[in-house]
Amino acid sequence: MVDLQEIRLYLYGWSGISLGIFMIISYVLSKAIHNVFLHPLSRFPGPLSHAASRVPYFWRSIRGTLPFDMLEMHKKYGDIVRVAPDELAFSHPDAWNEIMGHRQGALEMEKASWFYRPIEEDPLHIVNESREQHGRLRRQMAHGFSEKALRDQEPLIRGYVNLLLQRLRENSQGGQPVVLSDWYNYTTFDIIGDLAFGESFGCLEGSVYDNWIKGIFAAGRIGTILQGLAFVPWLKRLLMLIVPKSVQEARNTHKKLTEAKMSRRMATVDGRPDIVDGLLKRKEELSLSVHELISNAEILIIGGSETTASLLSGVTYLLLESPEAYRQLVNEVRSTFEDQNDITLVTVNKLTYMLACLDEGMRMYPPIANGLPRVVPKGGAQVLGEWIPENTYVAVHQWALYHREKYFMEPNTFHPERFLSSPKFSTDRRDALRPFHTGPRNCLGRNLAYSEMRLILALITFNFDLEISDDSHDWIKQKNFLMWQKGPLKVHLKPVIR
Ligand code: HEM
Numbered sequence: 088m089v090d091l092q093e094i095r096l097y098l099y100g101w102s103g104i105s106l107g108i109f110m111i112i113s114y115v116l117s118k119a120i121h122n123v124f125l126h127p128l129s130r131f132p133g134p135l136s137h138a139a140s141r142v143p144y145f146w147r148s149i150r151g152t153l154p155f156d157m158l159e160m161h162k163k164y165g166d167i168v169r170v171a172p173d174e175l176a177f178s179h180p181d182a183w184n185e186i187m188g189h190r191q192g193a194l195e196m197e198k199a200s201w202f203y204r205p206i207e208e209d210p211l212h213i214v215n216e217s218r219e220q221h222g223r224l225r226r227q228m229a230h231g232f233s234e235k236a237l238r239d240q241e242p243l244i245r246g247y248v249n250l251l252l253q254r255l256r257e258n259s260q261g262g263q264p265v266v267l268s269d270w271y272n273y274t275t276f277d278i279i280g281d282l283a284f285g286e287s288f289g290c291l292e293g294s295v296y297d298n299w300i301k302g303i304f305a306a307g308r309i310g311t312i313l314q315g316l317a318f319v320p321w322l323k324r325l326l327m328l329i330v331p332k333s334v335q336e337a338r339n340t341h342k343k344l345t346e347a348k349m350s351r352r353m354a355t356v357d358g359r360p361d362i363v364d365g366l367l368k369r370k371e372e373l374s375l376s377v378h379e380l381i382s383n384a385e386i387l388i389i390g391g392s393e394t395t396a397s398l399l400s401g402v403t404y405l406l407l408e409s410p411e412a413y414r415q416l417v418n419e420v421r422s423t424f425e426d427q428n429d430i431t432l433v434t435v436n437k438l439t440y441m442l443a444c445l446d447e448g449m450r451m452y453p454p455i456a457n458g459l460p461r462v463v464p465k466g467g468a469q470v471l472g473e474w475i476p477e478n479t480y481v482a483v484h485q486w487a488l489y490h491r492e493k494y495f496m497e498p499n500t501f502h503p504e505r506f507l508s509s510p511k512f513s514t515d516r517r518d519a520l521r522p523f524h525t526g527p528r529n530c531l532g533r534n535l536a537y538s539e540m541r542l543i544l545a546l547i548t549f550n551f552d553l554e555i556s557d558d559s560h561d562w563i564k565q566k567n568f569l570m571w572q573k574g575p576l577k578v579h580l581k582p583v584i585r
Contacts, residue, residue, distance in 0.1 A: 122172040127476045133160065133169030141171040145315035149308075151566025154456040154486035161487050166471060174480035176458055177471060178488045180519035185470045186461055186481050187526040194218065195527050196461035196468070199480050205313035210382040213531075214390065220373075224383070225531065227369050231282070231362035232531050237538060239360035240282065241432050247277050248543055250291045252550055258294075259580040264556040268400040268576035269296075271543070275392040275399075276300055278539065282361045283387040285352035302341055303389055307568040349381045362387055387532075393570050394454035395536050399543060400576050402448030404562050405501040407555040407578065412503055416444055420548045421583075427549055435541035443503035445540055449522040450489040451501060456567050458482025459524070485522065486567075494519050551580040 119139035123129065129138070136143045147153045160168045161178040170176045177186065189195060195218070203215035211217075213224045230236060251274045258265045273290035276297070280288045288297040316323035353367060363384055366375060375383075406413040419440045424430050435441070460482040463475050470481060490498045494516040495505070505512035523530035530536070547553070556577035566572045 126172060128169055128173065128175065128479065131167055131169040131175055131473075132164040134164075137171055138169050139172070141174075141315075141318055144171045144174070145311075148311045148457075149315065149568075151568050151572060154484065154567050157457075157484040157487035158490050161484075161491060167473065171480070173478070174460065174482070175470075175475065176487075177481060177483050178491060179471055180488075180494065180516045182471055182483050183519075183521050183525050185468075186483060187521075187524050187528070189526055190468070193468075194464065196464060196481070198528070199460035199462050201317035202314055202460050205310055205317060210376070210378040212379070212382040212386040214386050214528075221528065223373055224366070225527075227365040227373065228362060228383075228531060230365040231360075232535060234534070236360055236362075237432065237534060240535075243281055243360075244278055244432070244539060244542065247274055247281075247287070247291060248546055250277075251543070252546060254291060254294060255547070255551065255580055256582060259551075259582070262579070264559075264577035264579045266575040267403060267578040267580075268396070268562075268573050271396040271399040271403075272296070272300075272392070274543065275396040275539065276388070279388050279391040283363055283384040283391070284348045285355055285359060285361060285363075286348065299341060299344060302337070303393070304570075307570045307572075311568050345381050345385065346377065349377060349384060352384075353377075353380075390530075391532050391535070395539055397454045397571050397573065398445070398448055398452070398536075399540055400573055401452030401454075401563070401571075402444055402540075402544070403553070403578065404555070404559070404576055405448055405451060406444060407553060408560070409501045412444065412501060413553070415440055415503075417548050417552075420545050424545075424549060427546060430542065430545050430549060432538045432542060435538070435545050438541060438545060439507070440503060441541060441544060442537075443506040445537070445544075446506045446520065447501055447503045450495065450520055451499075452563065452571070453485040453489060453522050454571070455522070456484070456486035456571065457569070458484040483521075488519055549583070551582055554579040554581075 122140070123135060123138045126138075134143065144153075147156045157168075157170075157176060157178075160170070161176070166177060166179040166182075168176045168178075186196060197218065198215060200215075204211075211220070213221060213228060216224060251270060254273075255265060255270060273294070273296070277287035277290050280286060288300060290297055290300070313323070316326065352363065358364065363380070366373070366380060366383060369375075370380060406416060419438055423437055424434070460480040463470075463477050463479045463481060465477050467477050468475055475481065489495065492498055496512050496515055502509075502512065505515050506517065523533045523536075556579060559575070559577045562574060562576050565574065
């Protein structure tokens with residue numbers, strides 16, 4: 088016997104669900120139509136799907152192809168591209184100052200919180216703090232990055248570089264290639280670990296990555312997902328509730344290890360020539376909790392090690408794939424120095440060709456390849472002659488900008504001479520190259536990074552002949568999830584006999 092009441096309830100249920108789905112689809116469609124045709128950014132060019140929704144932009148970001156996709160978009164649509172309903176990408180040398188710089192009579196643009204604070208509950212640090220607290224932190228930290236501080240830090244840095252050279256000698260003895268990309272990472276992590284927490288990670292000692300560092304590598308991919316979810320807060324909250332217990336436990340273990348590191352640093356005498364000393368001295372005045380101190384030390388490690396190591400791997404690869412440039416660099420290093428003890432943080436400044444190689448390396452393989460978005464302040468702002476409405480997100484995507492033929496001749500080939508005033512490259516817009524950004528929130532560690540990179544590269548090319556391993560010729564074909572996903576860069580090292 089058919090129960091009519093049951094059928095009626097069943098049909099009501101289905102019509103309720105259908106109505107719900109219909110309403111959701113109508114909402115999404117009307118929002119997309121509004122975004123494309125009626126939004127204040129409608130007049131800017133870009134792919135239709137990106138104007139309609141943020142999803143395509145995040146799809147590119149979580150697939151790791153954003154830097155390359157941005158180049159294609161700029162080639163097709165020009166210097167300004169609408170990459171999301173509320174975001175514009177700018178690809179022009181002048182955009183740097185207008186977006187990142189000190190703006191005349193106005194405050195600098197704030198950083199976009201969806202990008203910089205993917206987990207709102209986490210303590211803040213110098214990179215994502217608000218303008219006022221950022222200024223205070225920066226003033227204190229700047230002492231640790233001064234020229235005097237760098238001179239005092241030299242013995243510490245040199246100690247790790249010497250250990251790197253020793254390990255490279257040991258590991259290349261049988262003629263097998265070494266994974267140079269790992270060794271660069273070990274070295275920069277150990278150096279920054281010591282400068283930010285008062286102790287190294289023991290990577291060079293143990294010839295392995297510390298677990299703490301492995302966690303940072305995994306964070307890049309998760310970071311891009313969390314950034315996307317910032318636009319759908321309910322989904323983010325839901326997903327956070329179902330994070331597996333093992334992940335939460337790993338996070339807690341990491342937290343405890345870091346707290347122990349910071350406690351040990353705080354127990355050591357004042358005046359250690361490192362980067363956190365300035366913060367420790369003024370922690371009460373700056374109202375810094377232990378967690379904020381840790382958060383600052385952690386961001387120094389993330390920002391100061393992976394970036395420098397990536398560039399070292401990138402420039403080594405590019406040099407080994409460009410024999411003429413490699414030969415010229417080796418010539419410069421070996422004719423400038425007779426003894427490796429003469430190679431210091433000061434004397435490496437003589438290596439002008441090496442500096443050009445590093446700059447060209449940053450152009451072809453910028454450690455921070457994607458745009459770091461800012462928010463247009465109240466009242467709007469002028470960028471590249473266009474009036475941009477308030478609350479628009481704006482960014483410059485480095486990899487894409489540096490690979491545009493409009494600004495760099497032969498952008499896909501390694502030409503250090505473009506940074507040595509070669510007439511062939513006189514039309515290059517060298518002012519487009521800002522790997523350390525510009526303005527009040529630019530990189531504090533620029534000098535430290537250059538010193539480290541020059542010292543390491545000079546000592547390696549002084550001590551070894553390098554040859555890329557056959558299976559590393561495609562090394563540069565990588566994805567990017569906030570950081571480059573570097574595969575092993577294998578290199579044969581032959582000690583130079585003197
Ligand atoms: C090749 C190596 C490096 C590159 C390409 C690089 C790049 C950058 C960039 C683009 C920013 C701006 C971030 C933003 O706008 O949100 C930045 C900020 C920063 N970097 Fe670096 N960096 C490098 C090495 C280092 C090193 C070795 C340190 C030392 C620990 C360091 C410390 C910092 C700090 C403290 C900030 C924040 C500055 C502020 O907000 O006032 N960086 N870096």
